[in-house]
Amino acid sequence: MSRRITWEDASCPIARAADVLAEPWTLLILRNATAGTTRFEDFRAQLGIADNVLTTRLAKLVDRGLLTKLPYRDGGRTRHEYRLTQAGSDALPVLHALGAWGDAHTSSENAYGPMNLVHKPCGALTRPGGRCDGCGQPLARDDLTWRGSWLSDGEIPLAEPVG
Template identity: 60%
Template sequence: MKTQPSIPCPIGRAVGVLGERWTLLILRNANLGMTRFDAFRAELGIADNILANRLARLVEAGLLVRVPYRDGGRTRQEYRLTAAGADVLPVLRALAVWGQEHTEPYEPTEPMQVIHLLCGQATAPGDICGHCGQPIRRTEEAWLRPWRSDEPYPLAEPVRP
C-alpha cells in the first residue's frame, strides 16, 4: 500500500489514505459488495469526476483493484475490494456505532444492525456473536440497513492475489 512515508504517525498516514470526503462511503459500499462505477454513483449521488478520483486513489493505495468485465461489446472496469480494503471493516463498524450513539438521522429510522448469518440474530459489531457466542467470520456477517432494505447485505470477500 502506498502512503506518505514522511508521516511518522500511523493515524496521520491512515487519514492521508482514508480522510477524503466520500472515501469511507465508497469503502463501505465495496465491503457490501458494490463493484461498478454506476452503482457507486447512484448510491452515493457523487459527481463522476470526484468518484473517478476517489476510486483511482483507492486503487493506488491498494484498497481496491480494477478488474475488467465485458458490458455488451465494451470492456469496462469493476472495483474489487482487496485484503487492505477489507481490513477497513473495523473502522466502518466503529463509525457506525459512533454515528448511532452521537448523531440523529433526518427522519426516524430503525438503527443499522450487524447480523450473524449462522444464527440469524443481530449482534454487536465484533469478532464474537453476542447471541450464540460463536466467532463471526467475514463470510458470516451481514449488515441490515433498514432505511435501504429489509434484507441484510452480506459482506463482500476481498480479491485474493
C-alpha cells in the same frame, strides 16, 4: 480540491490511516464496495457523487491498494469493476466503529435506523467486536451480514476480497 498536507510518512499509524481514508467520499465508497457495489454507475447512483470526484476517489483507492480494477465487457466496450482487496476488506472494523459511533452520537430525520450487524450462524443481532452477543462465538467476516441498512431492508452479505 487538493490537500495541502500528507501524512503518508508520519510516525503515527492513525495519521497514516487518515491519509488514506479521511478524504470525503472515501469511506462511503468503501462502505458500498463492502456491500457489493462494483460498477462505476452503481456507485454514482447510490452515492449521488459527481463523476469527476468518483473517478478521482476510485483511482486513489486502487492506487493505495484498497480496491482493484477488473475489466469486463459491456456490449462492445471494455469497462471496469472495482473490487475490494484484502486491505479494503480489512477496513470493515473501521466502518463498523463509525456506524456504531454514528448511531450513538448523531441523528437525522432521514435516518433509516441503526446499522444492524447479524451473526449468520445463530441469526443474532450483534455489535462489532470479538464475539457474538447472541451465542458468544468469535465473529468472522464470512459469518456477518448487514441488515436494515440504507441500501436494503433485507440482509446484505459482505463482499469478499479479491486476490
